[in-house]
Amino acid sequence: MAHEHKLEIFRGLLKFKSNTQKIWGVLIFLTIITAVEVGLGISKPDSLTGNSFLGMKLLNWIFIILTLVKAYYIAWDFMHLRDENSSLRRAIVWTPVFLVAYLAFILLVEGNYIYEVFRDGFVTWNF
């Protein structure tokens, strides 16, 4: 099971000498991201909660983007998808991404619609 490891992250910006070193590097990166998330979650800066983009608060956009970044590095370096064939990688990544995006879109739009029915309808729900 001799494996070739690709030792670059951040598109070659950071190159590690060994696989073990890369693992620790990725850990540091993931820890920093988690710390940033928790810090923002506790402080909740007004500039980020007050403004929104596409109907969602900026803060929540930051959380979701940071989560996807974390997911990327867990999958690419810990689950070593970086070292797999691109065909395997694409099959694994794009299948769920497509299905999840579809499901999330439909359910969130529907949930929002029901919220509007509750809000604007003639039946009182809050009593």
Add this chain to the structure above:
Amino acid sequence: MDSTVTTGAQESVWGGGNRPLGASYGKLMMWFFLVSDAITFSGFLAAYGFSRFKFIETWPIADEVFTHVPFFHGNYPMYYVAFMTFILIMSSVTMVLAVDAGHKMKKNTVVWYMFLTIIGGAIFVGSQAWEWATFISGDYGAVETKGGRILQFVKADNTSERAALADFAKTLPGDRVAHENKNGLWFYSEGYQPSYTVNEVLEGFKADSNILVRTETINAEGDKTVLSREESLAKLQSVTQVVEGANLIHNEYGSRLFADFFFFITGFHGFHVFSGVLINLIVFFNVALGTYEKRGHYEMVEKVGLYWHFVDLVWVFVFTFFYLV
């Protein structure tokens, strides 16, 4: 393009024996399972999003629900969950290190890193159990209205400070007699009773002018709405029961769906971690006994590693959508 199947003369495409994905059978099957499991989890999280969007104005604020750290008193939102996240990422790291050592056929290093991974997983499951216990036993207590809405209590002089039922509820002399086995033909034990009756909470509220009602509704600033004294008294007329803690039917933190999804999603994830720890244990003993050394490769460590990282990956999403967003 290493993804295309080579169709050169040196290889017969139709005769079989090609490995277009370049991965072993076992690894492919593990990936198969993980992709389907990822879709299952996404289904749960999407359902959570659906319910949350439905009740977007009244959904509980996670920071106010998960505020406890073991052995410490006080209000520490998020810290413990952040610690759990770190533990899980850390155990993911020891797992990759085990896989890496496996590739180099270093048996003792693999054993050592597998052991650390199992410890990390056990700490995480233990934390999860503690988190559940805290959530179930509840914090301040609340009352539920006829329409199933939760009313919580805050101090009037500082509305960000919650008031527990025990702070103001009166103890009234009651004539409630417990029904006993010897007195009835058909006997049902009475089950759990809240510490205070609705009447005791109401009387306590009327007597203590420093208490206000806080509703589920989130205002423009992103905080829960606090009612004035008169509004509070009017609202309390529709109270039907006292709620302490959370279960699948009643939930003192607010929308009951929040508790349902909390139990379901973190429970399903916790079960994954638990089974991951068991599988890791089996592989740990196999490594220690030299099974993979004899087999000539440590692919089993790699496969269980994939599962373990997947559990970590799911937690990253659960953490975001349950605790942060």
